[in-house]
Amino acid sequence: xxxxxxxTVREKLPRIEMATKWILEKAHIEYRILDDEECCGSFLxxxxxxxxxxxxxxxxxxxxxxxxxxxxxxxxxNTLKNDYKDLLGVELDVIHTSTLFEQLIKDGAIxxxxxxxxxxxxxxxxxxxxxxxxxxxxxxxKATANLVEMENIKENARCCGAGGGVKSAYPEVASKxxxxxxxxxxxxxxxxxxxxxxxxxxxxxxxxxxxxxxxVMDLSEILLWALSD
Amino acid sequence: MNTPMDESxxxxxxxxxxxxxxxxRKLLDxxxxxxxxxxxxxxxEYSIDHLEELKVEAVEKLQSNGIEVVYxxxxxxxxxxxxxxxxxxxxxxKSKSNTASEIGLTDFLQDKDIDVVETDLGDxxxxxxxxxxxxxxxxxxxxxxxxxxAQVIREKFNREVKSDPQEILDMVRxxxxxxxxxxNVGITGANSLAAEDGSLVMVHNxxxxxxxxxxxxxxxxxxxxxxxxxxxxxxxxxKLETIYATGKTAPAYxxxxxxxxxxxxxxxxxxxxxxxxxxxxxxxxxxGRSEALKDxxxxxxxxxxxxxxxxxxxxxxxxxxxxxxxxxxxxxxxFSRYVRDKEVCFESGLFTCTLCGQxxxxxxxxxxxxxxxxxxxxxxVKSGILHQKHEETARKIRKDGSPFSG
Numbered sequence: 300x301x302x303x304x305x306x307t308v309r310e311k312l313p314r315i316e317m318a319t320k321w322i323l324e325k326a327h328i329e330y331r332i333l334d335d336e337e338c339c340g341s342f343l344x345x346x347x348x349x350x351x352x353x354x355x356x357x358x359x360x361x362x363x364x365x366x367x368x369x370x371x372x373x374x375x376x377n378t379l380k381n382d383y384k385d386l387l388g389v390e391l392d393v394i395h396t397s398t399l400f401e402q403l404i405k406d407g408a409i410x411x412x413x414x415x416x417x418x419x420x421x422x423x424x425x426x427x428x429x430x431x432x433x434x435x436x437x438x439x440x441k442a443t444a445n446l447v448e449m450e451n452i453k454e455n456a457r458c459c460g461a462g463g464g465v466k467s468a469y470p471e472v473a474s475k476x477x478x479x480x481x482x483x484x485x486x487x488x489x490x491x492x493x494x495x496x497x498x499x500x501x502x503x504x505x506x507x508x509x510x511x512x513x514x515v516m517d518l519s520e521i522l523l524w525a526l527s528d
Numbered sequence: 529m530n531t532p533m534d535e536s537x538x539x540x541x542x543x544x545x546x547x548x549x550x551x552x553r554k555l556l557d558x559x560x561x562x563x564x565x566x567x568x569x570x571x572x573e574y575s576i577d578h579l580e581e582l583k584v585e586a587v588e589k590l591q592s593n594g595i596e597v598v599y600x601x602x603x604x605x606x607x608x609x610x611x612x613x614x615x616x617x618x619x620x621x622k623s624k625s626n627t628a629s630e631i632g633l634t635d636f637l638q639d640k641d642i643d644v645v646e647t648d649l650g651d652x653x654x655x656x657x658x659x660x661x662x663x664x665x666x667x668x669x670x671x672x673x674x675x676x677x678a679q680v681i682r683e684k685f686n687r688e689v690k691s692d693p694q695e696i697l698d699m700v701r702x703x704x705x706x707x708x709x710x711x712n713v714g715i716t717g718a719n720s721l722a723a724e725d726g727s728l729v730m731v732h733n734x735x736x737x738x739x740x741x742x743x744x745x746x747x748x749x750x751x752x753x754x755x756x757x758x759x760x761x762x763x764x765x766x767k768l769e770t771i772y773a774t775g776k777t778a779p780a781y782x783x784x785x786x787x788x789x790x791x792x793x794x795x796x797x798x799x800x801x802x803x804x805x806x807x808x809x810x811x812x813x814x815x816g817r818s819e820a821l822k823d824x825x826x827x828x829x830x831x832x833x834x835x836x837x838x839x840x841x842x843x844x845x846x847x848x849x850x851x852x853x854x855x856x857x858x859x860x861x862x863f864s865r866y867v868r869d870k871e872v873c874f875e876s877g878l879f880t881c882t883l884c885g886q887x888x889x890x891x892x893x894x895x896x897x898x899x900x901x902x903x904x905x906x907x908x909v910k911s912g913i914l915h916q917k918h919e920e921t922a923r924k925i926r927k928d929g930s931p932f933s934g
Contacts, residue, residue, distance in 0.1 A: 310932045337929025345883055346918040347905030351926055424884040458841045458884035463898075465842075465882045468915040472880060475845040 300330040301363065303379070303393075305372035306338050307497035315371050315497060318519035319396055325526055326408040330369070333362060341378040344386075346464035353386065360389045368393040371519065373423035373496035374462070377430050395426060397436040397495045397518055404442050411443045411525035418444040418521065419489035421480060421503065422456035423496030436495050436518050443525035444491070449483045457483060459494075461502035477506035484513055491516050531659060533671060533847035541663050541671035541847055545838045548667075552775030561771055565892045568768045571761045572829045572893055576821060579828075582723040582755040587812070589726030593787040594800070596809040603631035606749065606811050611640065613747060613809060614713050619643035621708045623730075623737045624651045625717030626665055626832065626854040627749045627813060630867055633715070645707040647736035652700050653677055656684045661848050665834040665856065666773040671847060704736075714740035714805070718750040719769060719832065720762035721810075726786055728810070729762040731770060733780040741783060746805035748785070751813050753828045759784065765831055772833035772892050816866030824900045827862045829893040836887035836897065842880055852876040858887055858897040865904055874913045878904060 302323065308315045323330050339359055343352035360383060368391060370376045376395045383389045403409045418440055426432045433453045440446045451457050460466070460476025480503060484492040494500055495518040503515045533541075555561055575582060587597050600606035610633065614620055620637065622628065622644050634644045634655075646652045650669035654662050657680055662668030669677065678691040681699060689695060716737050718728040728748055730737045740746070756762050763782070770779045789804030800806040821828050837843040837857035842850050851857050852864030852872060858881045865873035883898040891897075908914060921931045 306930045306932060310930060335929075338925045338931065342931055343922055343925060345902065345905075346879070346922065347902070347907075347909035347914060348918070348922045349906040349909075351922055355925060355929070424882070428885040428889065454889055455839070455886070457839075458882045458886065460841065460882055463881055463883035463901075464879060464915070464918050464921075467917045467921055468879050472842065472845060473882075476841050476882070479841065479845065 300328060301366040301368050302330045302332050303339070303363070303368050303370045303375060304332065304336060305370060305375040305497060307501060308371045309336060311501065312497050312517070315500075315517045315519055318517065318523040319371055321523050322400065322403075322409065322519060322526065326403045328403075328408075335362075339375045339378045340382070341374045342464065344378065344382060345462065356383060356387055360387055360391070363391050363393075364389065366392065369396055369399050370394070371396050371497060371517070373426035373430075374498050377425035380430060395430075395432060395435070395495065397426070397439060398432065400518065400522055401435040401438045404439060409522075409526055411522060413442070414444045414521070414525050416444050416490050417447045417488045418491045418493050419447055419449050419484045419487050420452070421449075421459065421484070421492055421494040421499060422453055423494055423499045424456070424458050424462055426495055427456055428454055436493070439518055439522055440493060443522055447487045447489050449487055451483060459499045459502050461498045466498070466502055473502055474506050477502045481506050481509060481513065485509060485511060489513060491521065493518055493521055531661070532849050533663070536673070536676070537663070537671040538845065538847050540673040540676070542844055544664070544667060544670040545844070548775060549838055552771065555771055555775055555777065561768075564764065564768050564771070568764050568831065569829075569893055571756055571764060572831065575756045576753070576825065576828045579752060579755060579818075579821060582757065583752060583812070586721060586723035586726065586755055589723060590810055591726075593726040594790070594808070595726065595787060596807070598809065598811050600811055600813045600815070602815050603813075606631050606813050606815070607633065607636050609811055610715070610747060610749075611636075613745065614642060615640070617642055617711070617713055619645055619707060619711050620713040620715055621645045621647055621711040621740045621743060622714070623716040623732065623740050624648040624668065625715070625749055627717050627751050628715060629662075629854045630815065631749070631813070633749070643707075645704060645711065647704050647708070647734075647740055648732075649697065649700055649734060652704060653680055656680045662854055663848050663856070664837065665832055665854055708739060708743075712744045713747060714743035714745070715747045715749065716740055718748050718754060719766045720756055721750050721754045722757065722759040722762040723755055724757050725759040727759045727762065728785045729759070729766050730783045730785070731766045731779045731781070732783070733774075735781060737783050738781060741785060742789075742804045744801065744805060745807045745809065746785070747809045747811065749811045749813060751815070752817050753830065768892055769831045769833045772831075772835040816868075820863065820866035823866070824862050824903070826893075826895045827859060827897075827900060829895055830859060830863075831893060833892065835890050835892065836895075839886050839890050841884060841886065842877070842882060846877075846880070850877040850880055858901055859891075859895055862897060862900045862904060870908055870911060870913050873904065874908060878908055879915050879918070
């Protein structure tokens with residue numbers, strides 16, 4: 300198995316990489332990481348640099364073809380799963396970590412103990428609306444904590460504002476959107492808002508100045524917590 | 529980007545949207561709406577795939593019904609044609625029309641010293657404000673709260689007005705009725721145009737279109753994207769539009785105009801202009817729509833309900849700043865590329881969309897706006913119209929395979 304971290308995790312959020320590695324090791328899953336892992340092409344694709352995206356994708360496809368790939372970031376997942384097929388005609392064998400985690404729990408390979416915390420789940424657009432994956436992360440959360448849902452979830456989940464290059468070009472817009480999503484979470488009893496996209500995580504955390512001190516975590520982090528002795 | 533909205537306007541708009549969204553929720557989930565949606569989707573798909581034939585058929589049928597037709601390639605041609613019809617008028621009455629706004633009709637006429645009386649209450653209020661911008665295609669004043677509206681009315685009429693919706697309505701109605709009494713020409717849009725019958729369907733709740741369309745000359749500005757085959761199809765389209773726009777299954781009024789007002793009650797001699805307009809002129813507008821059909825086909829499926837902006841996360845924080853004129857939200861951004869050009873499209877928010885896909889889910893025609901925007905971004909970048917930050921990041925990725933390098 301090949302663990303594709305994605306740029307944000309690799310360079311900005313090593314804590315997600317650490318958590319994911321720990322979980323894979325606890326489940327006795329053999330995996331490797333590319334020494335020369337590069338961008339999946341998502342950013343280029345979404346911001347109009349299509350020719351550059353094709354080059355980057357073609358080069359990544361060479362490294363990923365024939366491998367069973369797991370991905371931490373919802374944006375990378377959508378790109379590797381859907382855009383490589385649509386744009387390059389390359390079908391990669393790729394799953395998101397939430398799907399793998401759900402499977403590992405179901406198979407008994409890992410046995411999380413239920414944490415006494417209320418968590419809410421933010422569906423990343425790339426994993427939810429664009430890839431139709433709503434259930435796996437929720438199954439993982441049900442096994443690790445007490446899931447309390449926000450009003451707008453699954454296909455109606457309000458976008459956190461980070462995607463489509465908006466965070467880099469219009470950070471104030473991205474931040475306003477994230478604040479609205481945090482407000483959605485504050486309307487629940489949740490102490491932690493969990494997501495499964497590194498890009499959502501960065502953006503939501505940045506908007507997380509709130510009196511109740513709600514925290515934002517990646518799915519891998521809360522799962523690792525529930526696996527700790 | 530366009531002029532920003534104030535925080536209070538954003539707040540008022542989101543409150544309006546929340547009420548609207550709650551009201552229509554049940555209706556959108558029911559099977560009958562689902563079936564109507566499927567039927568209308570088929571009607572719109574067929575219509576845009578047979579647009580050329582429908583255009584020819586509509587012009588022939590309208591003319592044989594006694595309606596004059598001007599085919600306008602762009603807004604300039606449309607304005608020239610309208611000016612020729614109204615140049616001797618001091619004022620004209622007008623109903624709400626996104627297409628009239630698109631060609632800049634009100635500003636154009638006022639520059640020529642022809643007063644424009646907006647008859648829709650929301651439009652009239654917006655017309656009195658400084659920014660003159662509307663925040664929803666059906667509810668143009670959705671971003672103004674009662675107190676703000678009362679203030680606008682006080683300033684306009686220069687007298688004390690209570691912050692009471694009924695009192696505001698009474699004042700505006702009185703004023704509009706007095707103004708209309710001096711008008712000979714009424715200008716409206718149309719929600720749908722049935723080619724086979726040469727019939728124009730107009731939807732309204734206030735009754736204003738009935739008044740405006742009964743003036744001596746009735747000018748109808750309609751985009752070629754409003755064409756469908758039959759009158760029954762047109763009714764289906766506007767019914768669905770009403771459901772998605774207002775949460776009601778039918779509007780208060782649907783006017784169908786298929787000819788000037790006429791009678792043959794005296795020895796079968798045909799006379800025009802009994803109670804309604806003796807002259808009806810249709811301005812059939814392309815203004816980039818044919819190009820949009822080739823390049824971003826699905827954008828022409830739009831039935832104008834405004835559902836896409838109600839839940840758009842970007843629209844919820846930016847309001848009409850995200851979109852072009854009355855073509856609001858992401859779909860409006862796409863449309864601006866064809867109605868105007870690449871620069872205007874960029875300014876309207878080509879790179880402000882997060883591509884989240886919520887609008888497609890809430891659109892009765894399921895217009896894949898995020899995909900259309902991605903495609904337009906690609907074209908825009910190729911022609912050098914792009915965001916500096918994106919270019920810097922793209923350079924890093926090209927060089928080092930990561931957006932965070934160097």
